[in-house]
Amino acid sequence: MRSAASLIVTAPLAALAGRTAARGDTACNYGVLMVRRVGGGSFGGALVFPGGVQDEQDKGPGDPHVACAIRETYEETGLLLLTAAPPALRARADASFRVSSTSFRDFNSTIGATALRTHALARWTTPRAQQNRFDTRFLMLNIGDGDKFALSQL
Numbered sequence: 001m002r003s004a005a006s007l008i009v010t011a012p013l014a015a016l017a018g019r020t021a022a023r024g025d026t027a028c029n030y031g032v033l034m035v036r037r038v039g040g041g042s043f044g045g046a047l048v049f050p051g052g053v054q055d056e057q058d059k060g061p062g063d064p065h066v067a068c069a070i071r072e073t074y075e076e077t078g079l080l081l082l083t084a085a086p087p088a089l090r091a092r093a094d095a096s097f098r099v100s101s102t103s104f105r106d107f108n109s110t111i112g113a114t115a116l117r118t119h120a121l122a123r124w125t126t127p128r129a130q131q132n133r134f135d136t137r138f139l140m141l142n143i144g145d146g147d148k149f150a151l152s153q154l
Contacts (some may be wrong), residue, residue, distance in 0.1 A: 006051025007069035009033040011143040
């Protein structure tokens with residue numbers, strides 16, 4: 001069984017104005033981020049919360065599930081859900097992760113950033129009958145009005 005993490009990201013609809021697929025009147029005032037999995041991989045074609053399997057770079061100080069969820073969300077969506085950071089952070093992140101072997105955790109340490117605060121929500125284990133099994137932690141992260149760097153990426 002492989003350890004995995006998924007991140008449920010929410011943000012105020014006011015911050016998403018003009019960029020959501022929501023239609024009509026709604027009593028809900030938050031949007032939820034979901035991604036469509038590519039056809040050939042696990043859960044191909046499904047709408048899912050960003051996430052994936054833990055790897056070595058997620059280990060170290062702090063919760064490896066949080067590191068995995070934040071890293072996977074960045075890899076799948078381009079959202080860098082970190083504390084306040086320099087404006088050139090995205091370019092540096094892209095260069096670090098896509099060109100070199102810099103780990104996500106090492107990059108965060110170098111710039112002094114940490115993941116935005118997440119909240120443990122659920123744990124789900126794939127049924128025994130499945131060939132590929134995952135022990136997945138679901139974490140939640142609300143991008144609030146004060147998270148200027150995160151909001152600027154939406």
